[in-house]
Amino acid sequence: MSNLYKLGIDIGSTTVKVAVLDENDNLVFSDYERHFANIRETLHSLIEKAHAITGNIEVAPMITGSGGLTLAKHLGVEFNQEVVAVATALTHYAPQTDVAIELGGEDAKIIYFENGNVEQRMNGICAGGTGSFIDQMASLIQTDASGLNEYAKGHQQLYPIAARCGVFAKTDIQPLINEGATREDLSASIFQAVVNQTISGLACGKPIRGHVAFLGGPLHFLDQLRERFIDTLKLDEEHTIIPDNSHLFAAIGSALNHNPESTTDMDTLLSQLSQEIHMEFEVARLDPLFANDEEYKEFTERHNNNHVQTADLANYHGNAFLGIDAGSTTTKLALVSEDGDLLYSFYSSNNGSPLVTAIKSIKEIYSLMPEDCHIVHSCSTGYGEAFLKSALMLDEGEVETVAHYYAAAHFNPDVDCILDIGGQDMKCIKIKDQTVDSVQLNEACSSGCGSFIETFAKSLNFSVQDFAKEALFAEHPIDLGTRCTVFMNSKVKQAQKEGASVADISAGLAYSVIKNALYKVIKLSDAADLGQNIVVQGGTFYNDAVLRSLETIAGVKVTRPDIAGIMGAFGAALIAKERYEDEPRTSMLTISQIEDLTFDTNLDRCPHCNNHCLLTINQFSDGRSFITGNRCERGLGLEKNKDNIPNLYDYKYKRLFQYKPLSVKEAKRGTVGLPRVLNMYENYPYWATFFKELGFATILSPRSSRAIYELGIDSIPSESECYPAKLAHGHVQ
Secondary structure, X not given: OOOOEEEEEEEXXXXXXXXXXXXXXXXXXXXXXXXXXXXXXXXXXXHHHHHHHHOOOEEEEEEEOOOOHHHHHHHOOEEOOHHHHHHHHHHHHOOOOOEEEEEOOOOXXXXXXXXXXXXXXXXXXXXXXXXXXXXXXXXXXXXXHHHHHHHHOOOOOOOOOOOOOHHHHHHHHHHHHHOOOOXXXXXXXXXXXXXXXXHHHHHOOOOOOOOEEEEOHHHHXXXXXXXXXXXXXXXXXXXXXXOOOHHHHHHHHHHHOOOOOOOEEHHHHHHHHOOOOOOOXXXXXXXOXXXXXXXXXXXXXXXXXXOOOEOOHHHOOEEEEEEEEXXXXXXXXXXXXXXXXEEEEEEEXXXXXXXXXXXXXHHHHHHHOOOOEEEEEEEEEEOOHHHHHXXXXXXXEOOHHHHHHHHHHHHOOOOOEEEEEOOOOEEEXXXXXXXXXXXXXXXXXXXXOHHHHHHHHHHOOOOHHHHHHHHOOOXXXXXXXXXXXXXXXXXXXXXXXXXXXXXXXXXXXXXXXXXXXXXXXXXXXXXXXXXXXXXXXXXXXXXXXXXXXXXXXXXXXXXOXXXXXXXXXXXXXXXXXXXXXXXXXXXOOOHHHHHHOOEEEEEEEOOOOOOOOEEEEEEEOOOOEEEEOOOOHHHHOOOOOOOOOOOHHHHHHHHHOOOOOOOOOOOOOOEEEEOOOHHHHHOHHHHXXXXXXXXXXXXXXXXXXXXXXXXXXXXXXXXXXXXXXXXXXHHHO
């Protein structure tokens, strides 16, 4: 058995890792590949690569990882729990380790080693703060994980960003992007969010002390992410362990845990992996979206009738009206004629700056526009409404619900419900008597939005368009129900183990988008209550599978305009057209002024009060500025309210904490620390007097701040605690 090799296989949520060790535990071969849901094929490819180097050697294989148990059963290979595998590898290569932090594609773990015992903390219901979370955040600023790493090297400012959920993080990041925050600062802030989520969410009151090892793909490849951990945990070089091949530790550990009695050879493994693995369905399945080509043909012909009236801008003479919709991830523009015909449309990713994207489109409009055609009125809407209105000096700014109603009524004057599903947001606008009656939005979940499908498509190595086409004739769509993205991930993984095709996954996601919209966001008990004259819009409805799912579930035929993705901009242009009569002059910058317009973005703290709001200041080349982040008028350079209204909060604060304690020298009985929280805050006059009378000195913790929160982050016993409770731990520290 002296020439027996050990083969460790780690099948993670997003990658497959393989390690081959010789009889002296030297690493002979190792590799790491994303599996894009094709686990068997990816493992076959990796074993082929190993075979090319080692030949047909005899191996003792061992499988580990979150996706490995089912495959281990079908290959007849032993399975090793991944924490055991990682612990074995650390004991072998870094025996001084006290704590290991391991981040994977969708898993995060903290492993404590104490007196020969191993204790693990692992993420359960949330994939925030993992590799897939980092990938999602990177796509928001038009880069990838390694791009984030490069940007983070030049950061100057850290923003507080939530990592509890990708949705909350996007909600924090998107306004920062729209307000001009730099990619360098955003990248480092995303990494800091991962650190905070890992420590507060997993440590749960058990401090991370001693020698700390960093494992897993994200921590192996992203040195700036490691730096954020090292800085937050205040580790020196001696206590920081960065092993070679740290991204392969589970595979190496499983190889070290091999059973010498259970062997095979490489040729046999390759033969087993070259055959399809069929399993019974445990995940429920749904009816196909389209039974045959005829059904799909009838569907497309019906929806191809909803065309907007267009005209050629190059041959148009007269007044034109501009609408701009600066959305969460995209910028849309529409130019309409005096008759309401669409002269020009534009739809593009923000690429990190909605203003730069809008200016690029406006330049294109002017290059196509005849001399006797003039933009006489303009309107902005969407997330970046105020910023673009200020930058380009547009005439109008309107909330997006009104803009969407104008556009929907253009296609169907009797519209009673507008369902808008965008990249991150979902809106249901109910119309009554030609007026917006109610609006419902997704608040804390984006599992029914476009970015949700896009993320899945990318994880399976598909473009969004190709992924959508796959769904149309899927035979067994997966029933994902109305669930959080993380739960769906686990259900998709289970279906993949059962041999579900990409088509089944795509169709299941299309169904789930609509179920989430109807039952989680709008909270309908019966889909038929949605309405009879429904207009759908938003880029997600370009996906025929999503549109078909809505018609199937709601039991109605809906209107999908051919400009579903730019309805906000089209509605804003129609508003500009309607309001032009009231204000026959435009304040919008001329094309020469727009071409000369440049802007710089910088950050500053407002000095006027103790809030010290972090201001994002966009300074335009013509001397104007646009400031956000202020909580009062003084951040904008305006004077404070002169009505001499007393600041009761300031009065209360000073009144509570004006008591002077005994000095340490005067205190006969010692010193008592008082955290500035709970009843020690509200009742401080009592506690200050009580301890002073007894002869104690008192030391009060400082005012609450982000730094105070981070001070207590690793002593928080539960991730579900509210923020004030988490803050209290920092005050105690």
